[in-house]
Amino acid sequence: MDLVESYAEDLSFARKRVTRVLLGLVGAACVVLPWIAAEYVVFIATLIALYSIGVMGQNILIGYTGQISFGQAGFLAIGAFAFGHARGWGAPFLLALAAAGVAAALAGVVVGFPSLRLKGPYLAIATLGFGVAVYQIFVNWETLSGGRAGLAIPKLQSILGLPAATSTYYVYVLLLAAFTLATSNLVSSYVGRALIAIRDSDIAAEVNGVNLTRYKLLAFGVSSFYTGVHGALYAQVLGHIEPQIFNILESITLFVAVIIGGIASIEGSILGAAFVLLVPKVFADFREMVPVVYGVVILIVLIFEPLGLYGRWLKTRLYFQLWPFR
């Protein structure tokens, strides 16, 4: 039986021994990966780690709070360029990363204000407009975007004398672990329950004492903080950024990752990020087929498996828990 006996137990990150063992295995796999896999695989894993952070942020907004946002590329761009400029002025990596997150979070709070009055489709178009606006501002304002040449970002110093790729990989995986823990704590706390209440019915949430203004803005702020960090980490990996990278397709990719991974699920965010990064690699010879794969998988997921890859994992787990009964 799966019985939760205390609130502290409900809040704990890994409640059962099986989960702890599995988590330990995943952690160990993450640690040994760079020593056994090719450098290319390590690079992909690094990308998955940084994408997962952005997808998690998007999931806080879409999955937990139920606010549709198509403007994520705007936050990505703000994060990436804030990071690039801060690094250019000589700020250390973590400080620049925090600056990128805060810059994006401030923009997120500003974008959040329309969400207090607009709902559903109207909010979607407002955020879409924000994404387009940021894109065009960066494209047309050369002091901000470093002009035609783009913005070069100094390389990350490697730690403990490890090879550069390995060291970046470890930093990113540690960051992902930190963000995963933070998200898990956020969504299982009062704040998380408030966000879920807003998603299910904002009027009912307000009646029950959830301050709509505060929690909607908070959701936008936190989500864009994540997205800003994603943008910054992406910029660091690329080593060179230009505004054309952060177009509307990037927003759609993040959106697709949330849906395919699983709405309102942390594990799903990581699975979704892995999906949107691995599919283009698998279909490298048929690049034009990538959107078709995304589209077909979205249709299948929504009609047959509304919880996405996470839902599949949940069902598989349940099957083994109940085995040999069904």
Next chain:
Amino acid sequence: MERLLQYALTGLSAGSLYALVALGIVLIYRSTRVLNFAHGDIATVATFVAFTMLTRRLPFWAALGASLLTGALVGVAFYLVVLVRAQRRGANLLGMVILTLGLALIIQGVVVYVWGAEPVSLPFPISDTRTYSVGLVVVSQLSLATMAAGLLGSVGLYVLVQRTRLGLAMRATSENLMAAQTLGIPTRLVLSVSWAVASALGVVAGIFLAPALLLDPFFMLDPFLKGFAAAVLGGLNSLPGAVVGALILGVAESLTGAYLTIQFKNTLAFVIIIVVLLVRPEGLLGREFKERV
């Protein structure tokens, strides 16, 4: 003054294209409560069908008919095969948006696969270099035809919705689906017709837009976003609102480009919309929505 009129006219011509797109979006939203993110892509694939037929030297009217039919068929097929099934399983607004996004991605991939990503130009019988001067302003043949198409589309839709028996059924279905079913209206057929008409309107916009710029798999993205913005500006549940919103957006955009800044022309259009929505969240002509818990 001349300059003002000239730019206003350019804006009206762009606005009538946006109106065609916006009408399709509003028609679908009103009848099935779905925001169709694949609207632009349906128009793209249909315009490419017209491109193939025109390069094979088939007559223009045949190409137009074939592309309208393609658009309508894709729309109806998506409605019947995917949306009906999803709605039966109780998909919410977000779910439907995502479904249309999925369709959009599929169409994009197919278009790139079949026609390639290289921009091509559509051989078109109406020229955009031949111009007429009307009073103070100069107008090209193409923008005249565009405005005519916009007017024809809007008036045609008005007549269909307000003056025919089918239109009455469409209005009844969008007002209250259950009640319409009880009264014996074949709602699935009516909704299919809505999807067909809406998609065809988008295709008309695509065909008249293509000669003004080059045809590539993403050429409808920008007009689609503008049409969407116009629909939201006018109010998503109001057909006249879509036309009004589109014309306002077209003219505002053109005047911004002329008098303020050409670089931020597109940006300002979106800023205007966000500001209007903050003042009047249901759009200019939309009805206020009330929600029960």
